[in-house]
Amino acid sequence: MHVILPSAYFPPVSYFAYLLSPAVTKVTMEAKEHFVKQSIRSRCIVADPHGKLTLFVPKEKTGNRSVMDEVRTVEEAHWRRTHWRSIADSYRSSPYFEYYEDDFEPFFREHEDRILNIGQRSIAKVCELLRIPLQVELTTGFWEGDDALDLRSAWNNKDYRERPPVVHFPEYTQVFSDRNGFLPDLSILDLLFCNGPKSLDYLKALELRGME
Secondary structure (H helix, E strand, C coil): CEEEEECCCCCEHHHHHHHHCCCCCEEEEECCCECCCCCCCCEEEEEECCEEEEEECCECCCCCCCEHHHCEECHHHCHHHHHHHHHHHHHCCCCCHHHHHHHHHHHHHCCCCEHHHHHHHHHHHHHHHHCCCCCEEECCCCCCCCCCEECCCCCCHHHHHHCCCECCCCCCCCCCHHHHCCCCCCEHHHHHHHHHHHHHHHHHHCCECCCC
16 A cells, blocks of 8 residues: 655654554655644654653744745754753653663754754654664655545644544553553654564554555
């Protein structure tokens, strides 16, 4: 099956379940859509002592609607330092933070300004650590075909609430679960720091919508 995915920044667990699914034979990432604000294209959600913490990649203001592969971040905002500090503060006590710390920390010192590329690199880093083969094509024009499973809006707020892309999320032990309970489908970082290499088994067990 061919799937069309949106660009994403350390995307949710369910996003990687599609990348890993044996039913998926081709993955295309949409690079020519208009940028969607407050979406996984420029944010990820992790756990913190108060529940969920949303980490945003700040977008450069242009005054016009921007095509995804042209959108740039604001380097002087020092958001990378803030993101890494927040992630480290939240997950330092998790079982696998030290295991992956040296792999992720350099990511937050890179100087890539295109948000599409930042998202691609975040996905590639996780796939490298989980040894998931990653072969993703970027669209060269806005994709309007009908021969693929279109997931570009699957993680947008309204669509996600009405029909999440995964049927059920089995619980695993998370940081702060004693006060927050289980928080499903956080950033893949949550699953990695809590489950480590066993994250692959968790992803493979998820039942995905659209794969009937």
